[in-house]
Amino acid sequence: MLLPTPVVTQTALTGDADDPRALIVIFLRGAADGLTLVPPLLDDDYHRARPRLRVSPREALMLDGFFGLHPLLAPLHSLYTNGTLAIVHAAGSEDTTRSHFEAQDLMEHGGVTAGGWLGRFLRYRPRARHGALSAIAVGRELPLSLRGAPAATAMQSIDEFSLGNDRMAGALALLYGGERDMIGEAGRETLAALARIEKLRGTLYVPDHGATYARDDFAQGLMQLARLLKARVGLEAASIDVGGWDSHFTQGAVIDPLMVKLGGGLAAFARDMGAQMATTTVVVMTEFGRRVAENASFGTDHGRGSVMFVMGGGVHGGRVLGSWPGLTGSTLEGPGDLPVTTNYRQVLAPILERHASRGALEKIFPGMIIEPLGVYG
């Protein structure tokens, strides 16, 4: 039997050998209620508008003297206080349709433009390297945000990365080992990445630093990503969704379990990654927030501004960023919604610059005047 020849350098396997940065994008589909995830505890209008659904200052975990964190997101509190996690409030997009489809569409395209913003990022970043496993969507299909990526894979488990046959890998190593051109090089790099994944397969993954992942899809997906990132297979961008946030009716029953899932998954991931969080950025976003006033069925309807979370990757956390417009009648938008004071692209822009050096933003967010939010302080 032939064995793959290990002729690949570290440079070839990661996007950038000196700085293997990765970006994980988590989309909360269905429009998550930012006012519940991160309630403005000291805003009296909030308590008036949400007599039954409000998070009281006694229950909440204090963040900065004005905002609090929902108790079910408690696992994120220490990440906030140790500076790993930043929150952006009243964030969202310019889409005012309040339609899930339209708003997700715009957010994932990154404007009225073609392709997805994450796909364009991967394609147009300077010194782009296109590794075999550079972009992964955890789930059944690629999200719109990854459209236009040079190579992107939807996967549910790393078992999908396989040639299914050792003899095939050996035979390919024989053929690609002897080629001097770029095809030969690409083939050898791919075989080396496969060999790394092969080592992972069949072994039990033990998360580091005592991290424990819950059994839900989200936590398990994050665990697969942590595993790939630690194995340095060249993963540069990944997307993973948490769906089901559309809480028109009995909001607590709808989103309480989702908050547990979100907080628990993110905390486990951060603990597991440990020092590697310094080069791994996690962004959490949703298509829009929810109406400030609760409705008669213990729920909330489609609104505008919500929250974003930014974790790791050197962000200057422990802060709630963005400008809070208040919830008085005159500041609310349309039918009574928190206005968007920070466009989500102003949050992504500095992160993409850090991941891609400089220069590609115009292609990633065409037509946008970039006024980056100071997520790095």
Add this chain to the structure above:
Amino acid sequence: MLSRRKFLQVGGVAAAAAAIGCDQLPEVIRDPLGFDDDAPSGPFRAPVSGEIGMVSHALSRLSFGGPPGEWQRVRAMHAVEERAVERYVAEQLDHESLRDRRAQRMARRLESLAAPLGEMYEYKEDFLLGEMTRGAVLRATYSTRQLYEVLVQFWTDHFNIDSSKGDCRWLKAADDRDVIRAHALGNFPEMLRASALSPAMLWYLDGRVNRRVGADDKPNENYARELMELHTLGVDGGYSQHDVMDVARALTGWTVRSKDVSELGIGRVEFHPELHDDGEKLVLGHRIPAGLGERDVDAVLDIVALHPSTSRHIATKLCRRFIADEPPAAAVAAVAAAFEGSGGDIRSTLKTLTATSAFAAARGSKVKRPFEYVVSALRATNAETDSGPALTAYLSRMGHAPFQYPTPDGYPSAPQPWLGTMLWRWNFAAALASNRINGTRVNAAALAVAAGGESALAAHLLGRRATDEEMRAYHESGAGVALLLAAPAFMRS
């Protein structure tokens, strides 16, 4: 009452169901009278030389690779291999005389793609993109008009439109038919004009909102810039910011009737004099007098369509596609001269290109893009495919799904952006050869028998006799045809 709109929606779904159902039938039931006699079958000969011969080269570059029997057919066109290729080129350039029953029958089932412009809006957008994608793969795979299909792909990239932007979701299907396919082997200035006033292009590059009403209105320069940078002159083609501005002014006033305005005539392109800047313009040193109104567009296109920079730009791109990623200057100059001399006649230009010594010398030096890779594998293995989602998912994974490239420069022609796709090519090869792709079938055993053995089969797939090392890998892999489709030699064209 069932409105016309509803009726068409239902009709669309029924047509879709019919098309899908029908494609899943075995060929013998779909084609009981054997109308598919342009499809190859039976024993065939493969190349025997250890080098890539001229016929193998031509099939690899000018078509999406040869199905079983195609090398033999072309090789038999003349005793001298180079003359045989000349005849093949002549045959392919006269594409309308080529019988193409199988591809045409398959394309006819994609009814939505033949719908009049306004009716395209009756279809769900995802449905249209699915049909366009199927159509692109089916025609590239099964058409006998291979050079035409290769050119369709070339111009699709040249005049790229991502179908996900706004109404392009519906309108790109008409652009594909009425701009790209209508002119792919025709006349460049005519194609350019069709593109300039294509509703999808007016959407994609914002021409529809390029207007001047008040004196301070700034025109939208998006299309004007790409017209010169990408479609005609090229980025170093010698135009200035002033030229961009005046071209944009000249093109003000063209709109696409939107579905918000009226149910009637949706997608229709209209000229609105009140939105047009009718002043004098200066473009590349040519004065366009005031008052031409909608004829401004012709004045602009006359200036750029056959400009020497355009000839050089188009010639360079054609040479990159058919000769080498860095084509020799002499070949580019010859092709540019043919383009200019023929008034942008694409057939004459290609005839000159394929006759250059650079074309003959450039064997096996290019990397297939994923679409070319997948289609060439389907053709080489004589695969039966419905080109359904299970197949096209491989193109998405490799970042080469038709009509989905976001920016106007089109899918890259250079090999580097595609080098991360190797794993998915190998996975595709393995899945194809072992019939693990839903709706796609190959008979590898029958293929080897028809070729007359494994060595001949390898030579058929690689375009030359396989090396000892390739045959050793073939035997050791235990993967059969999959190994040959995954080999470096099959990645190149």
